[in-house]
Amino acid sequence: MNPVNYLYLAALLFTIGAAGVLIRRNAIVVFMCVELMLNACNLAFVTFSRMHGNLDGQIIAFFTMVVAAAEVVVGLAIIMTIFRSRHSASVDDASLLKL
């Protein structure tokens, strides 16, 4: 097997995650799908790292994880705030910026 298969898997997971972002209304699930996309990217980075034979890809994946952690913290806090004011975690309910 060629490690390129990991890349195909990453692409597949990324697409599934993206579709989830587009389809789901629950903000938490949407957020999870974003995490899925980030993880798919990480897998690709790790695979690239292996293919190129250096650790830079892993470093990038590491930073991605750190940033994802920060993002999750802030994102969940935002979801909490929205839920508190609207009693709903649906992203469609927050649709006031429209005509």
Place this chain on the structure above:
Amino acid sequence: MENLIGLLVVAPLLGAALLLCGGRRLDKSGHWIGTLLAAASFVIGVVLFADMLGRDGEQRALHTTVFSWVPVGGFQADVGFQLDQLSMTFVLLITGVGTLIHLYSVGYMEHDEKKRRFFGYLNLFLAAMLLLVVADNYLLLYVGWEGVGLASYLLIGFWQHKPSAATAAKKAFIVNRVGDVGLSIAIMLMFTTFGTFAFGPVLESAGDAGEGKLTAVALLLLLAACGKSAQVPLQSWLGDAMEGPTPVSALIHAATMVTAGVYLITRSGSIFNGAPDAQLAVVTVGAVTLLFGAIVGCAKDDIKKALAGSTMSQIGYMILAAGLGPIGYVFAIMHLVTHGFFKAGLFLGAGSVMHGMNDEVDMRRYGGLRKYMPVTFVTFGLGYLAIIGFPGLSGFFSKDKIIEAAFAKGGTEGWILGGAALLGAAITAYYMTRVMIMTFFGEKRWQPDAEGNAPHPHESPRTMTIPMVVLAFGSVFAGGLFSVNDAFLKWLEPVTGHSHGNSPVSALTVTAATVVVLVVGVALAWFQYGRRPVPATAPRGSLLTRAARRDLLQDDFNHVVLVRGGEHLTRSLVYVDHSLVDGVVNGTAASVGGLSGRIAKLQNGYARSYAVSMFGGAAVLIVATLLMRAV
């Protein structure tokens, strides 16, 4: 001497400014200020005239440029004055008759509350008219031309509390505008053709321009002349203009303003000389108008309107003469001057009659007034004899020359024009005799006015009779004086040029014919009105009479053709505007609105929709990247 020309215009202008801006403190003295300034202008004119006589024929013209008015690149318009024999004639006529009419107005308008304003307008008119005749270029002439139109509007509508006067003023103004448009376009054409407006260069180089262009300019000038001089087809305003005070009718609508058209054509003689087609149009207009006015004059019972018809007709003579070219220019001006005397006299006489008859204008309610108004009767009678061309009086000399000149045109044209002029002379004799008989002879048909005051005819005050007497002198002697030794011909020839033409009939024959038609016309009127009592109410009359009473249906024609046509045009334009223009505009707006409405729906507020756009955009970017790589 040149500086005096400016003063000529400035004196009445000063009067107008003083009287119109001076306020009530001038109410007591205003009319005398106006009259004095008009007289001052006349005196200046006389001084200039005397000075001019002191020089030889070719050096008589004076020219002065006062200041540069509109200097813009190649466009040079100066305020400059030119005083040659032609202008001098007009200056004397305008200031002379004008002063007399000012004097007359002092009496006539004595009891009018707005007397001061009236004299202000009269002075304004004099200033504008003088500017018109002493201007040395067409643009300045145009200023005077418009000023005259304005003054005429103000004076016709002077009694604006009468709806008829207000309407008449508007009518005169609007009809005049039609002609003014012609003049303005003619001036523009001149500028594009000759590069200047000044009389000198334009008229000298008129021969160099193509005949087509000259014809166009000439026809536009004719249109302007038609408007100002009340010639067919722009004649309809003159009859209604009689709503103004009688001195106005005398000054503006008989003696001076309506002759501006004749001045314009004579002044632009070399343009017309180069455009035979335009000249043909001019003589046609003149001939048609002289018959038109005469026929209208026969049917009117309103003394002023009858005189207005007569004015139209007499100016038709002048236009006819002016259209004949160098054969007729001199006689056109000569008739203009004599007409200025006798027509002003006639109008003043009519005003005097009205003054004594509680402002009654219907001649069928006059009759037998000669005993009560002897001075008016005599002066009016002399004017009457002059206008019908009674041998020896002014009108005889000038009109006779025009008829001669018309025959001298030669060919079929000459016969037709001469015949029309002769016929016009006969009709003139008829309708003027009718006016004379109905007013001064026969039994009294006086009737109390609307308030029940029976008329007490009396002679008018001295201020009114003196001008009438002076004008009567002019009516009697001017023509003879001009004709002695061809004095007038020699006076004007350096400016207008003159040729004799080759008349198929001898001068004596024409004179004889003129006298014969004169007698026929007078006799006819005598049989109709002198021998039988005049009915107090007008009989129904023949079809022609009824048409003539309605000014030969001129207003109906205008209404049907111009007003209705204009209404239809504007209605269709409105329709086009609403359906086409608005359609395009609204359609554009609607489509933009609809499109943006649809686009706005993309902005639905759902973060997920925006995410789809982003995702799609990312996909497109990848496609682009791959394609670029593939390429």
Place this chain on the structure above:
Amino acid sequence: MSAFAAASATSTGEAVQFWVLGTVAVLGALATVLMKKSVHSALSLAATMIILAVFYLANGAYFLGVVQVVVYTGAIMMLFLFVVMLVGVTAADSLKETIRGQRWLAAGCGLGFGILLVAGIGNASLRHFNGLGQANSGGNVQGLAALIFTKYVFAFEITGALLITAAVGAMVLTHRERAERAATQRERSEARVREGKQLPPLPAPGVYARHNAVDIPGLLPDGTPSELTVSPTLRARGQIRDVSGEALAELAALEQRSGDWLEQGHGDTKGAAK
């Protein structure tokens, strides 16, 4: 040394592991997207992440594999579960689409995007790979540390700042400033009297021995259940268990049985009469 050279294939064991776990990972991802309840989504995602951790290990990223398990699966996913619980494990989400055309667009874009990615990867010439033998020769963690504290030191420091900012941000966002004094118990009771709503305590749930008592509504005198007796949270989740039908069915069965018994008894008496 040959182990450090470029290779074109991995071991068979890794291939087997990839195909088995890869399938599970995709299924987990699909479950994350398609599960109706967010708890289930979170658990599926955790499973996928653990599998990814295994793949990291297989790809020679030992440190990341462990971090993936500890940080992602252990911390982040638990944070998710915590928020899911906090927000309320409400009734299952409806997967019915409300924005017109959104699902088709999403499907189209997703499909097209996936095809493009796969095509892009397939288009790249990636037949050979180097392997991490050399890079990891000094130990994976040491290698990473060397890079992080030399080449990527600024990024590392900035990321640290980012984490602190995120922590502060989360606190700021979730902190609720009281605009007014909290109402005392007395005030609340007075307000309740003023509003004239439910003055006495709410009725207790119906208590039946065979059920978890709090999710069963008490019955009104006519036998219908009263929703008031159940906690609003359970109501919102739709977790009320209606047993009124059961009681009626049981009553009917009882009547049936007693009827049978009476009939039998009647027969007996008839028989006895004989």
